[in-house]
Amino acid sequence: MLKLENIEVILGKNNKERKILNKLNFDVKDGEFALIVGENGAGKSTLFDAISGSIQVNSGKIWLSGQDITHTLQKHRAKLVSKVMQDPKLGTMENMTILENMAFAFKRGQIRGGEFFSSKHRIRTFKEKLSMLNIGLEDKIQELVSNLSGGQRQALSILMAILKESKILLLDEITAALDPASTDSVMELTNQILREKKLTCIMITHNLSQAIKYGDSLWFLKNGVFIKKYDKETKSKMTLAELSSKFEEV
Numbered sequence: 001m002l003k004l005e006n007i008e009v010i011l012g013k014n015n016k017e018r019k020i021l022n023k024l025n026f027d028v029k030d031g032e033f034a035l036i037v038g039e040n041g042a043g044k045s046t047l048f049d050a051i052s053g054s055i056q057v058n059s060g061k062i063w064l065s066g067q068d069i070t071h072t073l074q075k076h077r078a079k080l081v082s083k084v085m086q087d088p089k090l091g092t093m094e095n096m097t098i099l100e101n102m103a104f105a106f107k108r109g110q111i112r113g114g115e116f117f118s119s120k121h122r123i124r125t126f127k128e129k130l131s132m133l134n135i136g137l138e139d140k141i142q143e144l145v146s147n148l149s150g151g152q153r154q155a156l157s158i159l160m161a162i163l164k165e166s167k168i169l170l171l172d173e174i175t176a177a178l179d180p181a182s183t184d185s186v187m188e189l190t191n192q193i194l195r196e197k198k199l200t201c202i203m204i205t206h207n208l209s210q211a212i213k214y215g216d217s218l219w220f221l222k223n224g225v226f227i228k229k230y231d232k233e234t235k236s237k238m239t240l241a242e243l244s245s246k247f248e249e250v
């Protein structure tokens with residue numbers, strides 16, 4: 001379980017300091033898929049930065065699996081928290097093959113060795129994992145990532161993010177840079193992987209249709225604080241128009 005208690009984050013320098021997260025409380029249970037929506041500048045990315053440790057909180061507590069990680073350094077939190085960004089180019093290295101990308105993700109934080117890349121066992125394991133995506137990447141394992149489409153690349157980014165077991169997966173608008181068809185397939189794939197592997201996940205989205213269709217909980221963030229939360233049952237009964245009007249009225 002991830003729990004945030006009374007989180008305050010102040011950003012900016014000298015007399016331009018602003019409170020971006022304002023006594024924010026949030027929790028996600030093990031295996032839960034939580035979605036966050038909020039207007040531009042609400043503090044969504046700052047919240048992810050606070051969870052991943054790329055910024056330090058000014059006050060409040062962050063608990064992960066019962067452990068107080070409020071002051072745990074980002075490099076140590078990297079083992080606990082995985083993140084996929086909006087731009088598929090950020091999650092993968094285009095001048096490397098799919099195999100090399102996966103090997104890199106697998107060995108992240110460990111010493112890399114040449115023999116690792118040629119190991120038949122590793123290649124078989126990676127092919128098995130790629131086939132889980134069901135988009136034929138297992139047959140392109142020696143191809144450069146630059147040859148993949150945005151959707152294929154984002155699917156690979158997600159797989160790479162979960163290759164090493166972490167406690168929580170953060171998805172930051174992972175479909176925002178994709179076309180509608182790739183958006184749907186990447187979301188379906190993500191949902192399937194989360195459910196099969198029972199992963200704990202928080203996803204930021206601007207897409208209210210996704211917010212209705214996916215996830216166990218939906219949180220509205222405004223001015224650095226959560227102002228509404230819907231459970232799965234409530235939100236899945238809403239139409240897009242109803243959810244949009246709730247979103248606009250807050």
Ligand SMILES: Nc1ncnc2c1ncn2[C@@H]1O[C@H](COP(=O)(O)OP(=O)(O)OP(=O)(O)O)[C@@H](O)[C@H]1O
Binds near residue numbers: 018038040044046047
């Ligand atoms: N380093 C910083 N210094 C000062 N202000 C900052 C800094 N980083 C972000 N902010 C401000 O904090 C607020 C929240 O930013 P954040 O990126 O978390 O919002 P967001 O909800 O993710 O927005 P979007 O949907 O546009 O990505 C914004 O007003 C932003 O300008």
